[in-house]
Amino acid sequence: MLTFVWIIQIISAVLLILLVLLHSPKGDGLGAIGGAANLFTSQKSAEKGLNHVTYVLSGIFMVCSFITGFHLFT
Numbered sequence: 683m684l685t686f687v688w689i690i691q692i693i694s695a696v697l698l699i700l701l702v703l704l705h706s707p708k709g710d711g712l713g714a715i716g717g718a719a720n721l722f723t724s725q726k727s728a729e730k731g732l733n734h735v736t737y738v739l740s741g742i743f744m745v746c747s748f749i750t751g752f753h754l755f756t
Contacts, residue, residue, distance in 0.1 A: 691746035
């Protein structure tokens with residue numbers, strides 16, 4: 683059972699890393715210099731879906747971490 687939880691935790695950790703790297707930055711960065719910051723503003727629904735998947739995966743990762751920690755201390 684613990685091996686299954688570890689596998690789920692590793693998979694969710696790798697997917698969380700990928701999803702966080704896919705998020706768009708919140709600041710304008712260098713795009714504000716040339717006025718290109720507002721060029722890609724139509725991706726609101728994709729960002730909303732990406733946030734939702736990230737929240738669910740982070741919840742799965744935290745539950746697996748609690749289960750692993752609780753099992754190691756008992």
